[in-house]
Amino acid sequence: MPGPTDNKNRIRSITVLGLMSALSLGIYAFESLLPPLFFIPGIKPGLSNIITLYCMKRFGRREAGMVLLVRIIISGILFGNPVSVIYSLTGGFTALLTEILADALLHGKYLHITGAFGGLFHNAGQLICAFFIMGSAAVFSYTPYLVLAGIITGMFTGLASSFLLKTKIPDKP
């Protein structure tokens, strides 16, 4: 999809990105209803990354960043607190930057590898964030669990996103 050059494209891009933000928020809300998978904070499927990856591939990097930011702010207002917003921002944008870089290195192919790197760096970013918020280096003893979980869940969301991208979704009504 080209950049918003004229008014019609602008309206469409606002609508579509708004829809994507709503989808991402819905997935995030659903995920927060699931019981914790594991006793370590931060291990969760990260399903809204499917939408982030999809937006990055289909609409562009800037657009993916906007959808991510909207999702984090609104989910923070609805279900979270200022601290959870800091964790989400650090994790989300570390993951997106990693995914942009990995996608360039992989020439836009192998989205599951991109997703795995995104998941890995999402958790690594949140771990460093936790170090500053908790004020204790003891959080780093969670590193192997979080890194492994990030790779597995990231690969899953990457695969899910590549299946979504193969699905024909009409651009025009």
Add this chain to the structure above:
Amino acid sequence: MSDYMGKFKKPHILMSAILIIIAVFCLVLILREGRSRGRTVRIISGGTLLRTYDMSVITDDIYITVVPASGSGDAYILEGIQHPDSSYNVIRISPEGVCVTDSDCPAGLCIHRGSISSPGIPIACLPNRLMITIDDTEESSTDAWTY
């Protein structure tokens, strides 16, 4: 960037290899985690070491309630099981190990974590900024883990 990276014919093989090496390394670290019994329990709130317990001298269950630092003051410990109006975590220290029995945090991951008795992964409660660690070292005034 893609022109420069074009020199690598198969970047996905290299990147998969990196991921597999990291994953195997993590798995080894997880499986090698200590099974021995630790000696010193540290109760850390917001980076401040509030109290330490020597596991070898504990004979009965001890209950404490940790209140994290808030706008009204620093973190502190209440003896016994308390339910203050502010945030709190109730911790039980017994000869078998340490666990969080009650907390006001939303997800309750610190309670689900169960009891710990060996050095390794600590109990963490992110909302209340609480960490409980066990290590092998003797109780000492200098602590390399806290800041």
